[in-house]
Amino acid sequence: MQNADIARILNRLANMLDIEGANAFRVHAYRSAAQTIESHPRALQEMVTHDAPLTELDGIGRDLAEKITELINTGRLTVLEEAEKRLPSGLLQLLRVSQLGPRRIRQLHEALGIDSLETLKKAARDGRIRALEGFGEKTEAGILKEAERLNDAPPRTRLDEAHRAADDLIAWLEHAKSAQRLSAAGSLRRGRETVGDLDILVSSEDGPAIMAHLMAYPEIAETVSHGKTKSTLRLHSGLQVDVRVVGDESFGAALYYFTGSRAHNIATRKMATDRGLRINEYGVYKGKQQLAGRTEEEVLAQIDLPWIPPELRENRGEIEAALEGTLPELVTLDDIRGDLHMHTTASDGKASLEDMARAAKRRGYRYIAVTDHSQRLAMANGLDARRLREQMTEIDALNERLKNFTVLKGNEVDILEDGSLDLPDDVLKALDVCVFSIHSRFDLSREKQTARILRAMDNPYVNILAHPTGRIINGREGYDVDMEAVLHGAKARGVFLEINAQPARLDLADHWARMARDIGVMLAINTDAHATEQLGHMALGVTQARRGGLERQDVLNTRTVTQLRKLMKR
DNA sequence: GCCGTTTTCGGCCCGACTGTTTTCAGTCG
Numbered sequence: 001m002q003n004a005d006i007a008r009i010l011n012r013l014a015n016m017l018d019i020e021g022a023n024a025f026r027v028h029a030y031r032s033a034a035q036t037i038e039s040h041p042r043a044l045q046e047m048v049t050h051d052a053p054l055t056e057l058d059g060i061g062r063d064l065a066e067k068i069t070e071l072i073n074t075g076r077l078t079v080l081e082e083a084e085k086r087l088p089s090g091l092l093q094l095l096r097v098s099q100l101g102p103r104r105i106r107q108l109h110e111a112l113g114i115d116s117l118e119t120l121k122k123a124a125r126d127g128r129i130r131a132l133e134g135f136g137e138k139t140e141a142g143i144l145k146e147a148e149r150l151n152d153a154p155p156r157t158r159l160d161e162a163h164r165a166a167d168d169l170i171a172w173l174e175h176a177k178s179a180q181r182l183s184a185a186g187s188l189r190r191g192r193e194t195v196g197d198l199d200i201l202v203s204s205e206d207g208p209a210i211m212a213h214l215m216a217y218p219e220i221a222e223t224v225s226h227g228k229t230k231s232t233l234r235l236h237s238g239l240q241v242d243v244r245v246v247g248d249e250s251f252g253a254a255l256y257y258f259t260g261s262r263a264h265n266i267a268t269r270k271m272a273t274d275r276g277l278r279i280n281e282y283g284v285y286k287g288k289q290q291l292a293g294r295t296e297e298e299v300l301a302q303i304d305l306p307w308i309p310p311e312l313r314e315n316r317g318e319i320e321a322a323l324e325g326t327l328p329e330l331v332t333l334d335d336i337r338g339d340l341h342m343h344t345t346a347s348d349g350k351a352s353l354e355d356m357a358r359a360a361k362r363r364g365y366r367y368i369a370v371t372d373h374s375q376r377l378a379m380a381n382g383l384d385a386r387r388l389r390e391q392m393t394e395i396d397a398l399n400e401r402l403k404n405f406t407v408l409k410g411n412e413v414d415i416l417e418d419g420s421l422d423l424p425d426d427v428l429k430a431l432d433v434c435v436f437s438i439h440s441r442f443d444l445s446r447e448k449q450t451a452r453i454l455r456a457m458d459n460p461y462v463n464i465l466a467h468p469t470g471r472i473i474n475g476r477e478g479y480d481v482d483m484e485a486v487l488h489g490a491k492a493r494g495v496f497l498e499i500n501a502q503p504a505r506l507d508l509a510d511h512w513a514r515m516a517r518d519i520g521v522m523l524a525i526n527t528d529a530h531a532t533e534q535l536g537h538m539a540l541g542v543t544q545a546r547r548g549g550l551e552r553q554d555v556l557n558t559r560t561v562t563q564l565r566k567l568m569k570r
Numbered sequence: 571g572c573c574g575t576t577t578t579c580g581g582c583c584c585g586a587c588t589g590t591t592t593t594c595a596g597t598c599g
Contacts, residue, residue: 029571378585380599
């Protein structure tokens, strides 16, 4: 059981108690424990095995420690099972409908017997919801629209969760005696922001031995199918996994075949056919003779192509570029010299200014920008002009103590509804880096939202538009905005956009990143870290940038601090 | 449910804003 699994279960329990109307502080305690556990560097399962006290974690007391231990030791949680007996499981689905929170869900359940998305939609269509106290026609229509959207979009697993699951399974399979080479394939290897299921590939001369070893993997919840060279499983997390074994002489061909994408593979297989060759998961064949298969490079060389990075294999022009020799030299994590968006305890971060700086330095960075929230986000303890100036003084003092490292003065200033900014110009002017972003009024029309952002860009002191669409993966759609107009506006004004590397955001999405590159707007890849460990999300952001075809020179934070300072002066 | 002590209970959830419901639930990080 992984930390993410424990966190998911605690959140599930919190949601159920919330709908039941339990004490809000109790619900909050479960949620905050889940959050702590998810970002805890050590596996709780291992802590329990070694009798390390779980109460050392923030927000975990005697009771929660006991419950978590029960969960780890037995795979079950009594309080959750009891709650599940009291409450239809479909009610949890309803929380995904924006406009519905725990109170209203309870009300819908009690008054109308609604217990699932299906019954919710039926009640909305029948016009029964508008009759309830606190609801009206507009709310009813909004609920119906949301419920219908959710229905035809089964949730895919976020890239970070899929990575963790794949890494753990591969580590397990590496211990099988006959395992030779191992790799994840599929959309995970292509770095898509979400994956449907995991594809794990192993080369070995003894398929049945690998499969026997696999079957002992403790995370398996259900075996869907089980053969000599291929098995399909469902993990406790709900994620489906395909594991395939091929001979080592076919590993490259299989890796290529199962990495996809389907559209990419169809295109290259056609190229092979034109040459009288056949490509399948075992190799490149002329008749019955295998010409290649050991590595991807050898497979692609048979059709006169260089190796193509998996992130580009979507049949979006990469094959043509490969033929012409114009494949981009994609940005790598090693190219990143700093991180330009993060929070500290001054607003809603978990670590102090100095701790964030030192953690970034340990990662090998040369600089960071500290960008706490501005005053309007009172809930996140946003900074007003006075507190921001105090922080600047603090940063000056810190910079004197740090060697070979620069903390840049920044802020994540809120864009207000009319496109004005949440802090006065004279304080924005004093910043080294001004990140600006939207945290309210997601509901504006496309025209108004676009005009709002362009107006914010007119301010001469802003630099980087953060999480430019506001979307949350598996959570909410972004606001409606004309991204092409925003990018052209940014280009004209010397403003930059962000690829926010938070796993739930990854905003900009890959296609927008590519458009930015084509228009000539540099992007910053930033983690928006609220704790030191979250600085590690940079890798996800880099993957997203690679999918957009970005090279080193397209990314702002591959620059030196001197170059960066110049680019920030508009 | 956690935390901390003024030790076994009281405080903790922070606050501005929106919508259309008419007095508050939901949203934002």
